[in-house]
Amino acid sequence: MTIKPSVEKLSEMNRFGLDWDHCERPFAKVSEELQEVKEAVLENDPNHLKEELGDLILASIDLTRYLGFDPEEALAISLKKLGERFEHYKKFVGDRNLNPQEMSFEERIGIWKESKKMHLDKITSA
Numbered sequence: 001m002t003i004k005p006s007v008e009k010l011s012e013m014n015r016f017g018l019d020w021d022h023c024e025r026p027f028a029k030v031s032e033e034l035q036e037v038k039e040a041v042l043e044n045d046p047n048h049l050k051e052e053l054g055d056l057i058l059a060s061i062d063l064t065r066y067l068g069f070d071p072e073e074a075l076a077i078s079l080k081k082l083g084e085r086f087e088h089y090k091k092f093v094g095d096r097n098l099n100p101q102e103m104s105f106e107e108r109i110g111i112w113k114e115s116k117k118m119h120l121d122k123i124t125s126a
Contacts, residue, residue: 003071006061019066026063033059081119088115 013019020026033056040049064071092111093100100108 003061003075006058007065007071010058010062010065023066026059026066030056030059030063084122085112085115085119088118092118 033052037049037052037056040052043049061071064074089112092098092115098111100111103111
């Protein structure tokens with residue numbers, strides 16, 4: 001399934017008067033759904049967790065739509081950025097002959113943060 005059917009359903013609901021009346025409400029909905037995901041993790045019920053994750057994704061799609069952006073386009077931008085940062089990460093690790101499997105979480109995150117910085121530097125210098 002793609003994001004498009006979700007946007008279509010949310011837009012249809014909007015036409016029937018079921019849309020947010022204030023910009024704080026969709027933000028609150030995302031926060032509420034995130035909290036429900038955290039609670040579902042503790043319950044150790046995979047089906048409930050999957051349902052809550054779906055609710056969180058849908059709330060995020062709705063927030064994006066409400067703010068006037070195409071959720072598919074926003075996701076494509078994020079995936080492109082993620083891929084570019086990951087390429088920097090792999091180059092950093094490869095150039096230094098590092099094995100991420102032998103590194104601590106903190107070391108890997110440090111390299112990831114450096115990769116994000118390298119990516120940002122590349123974008124701003126272009």
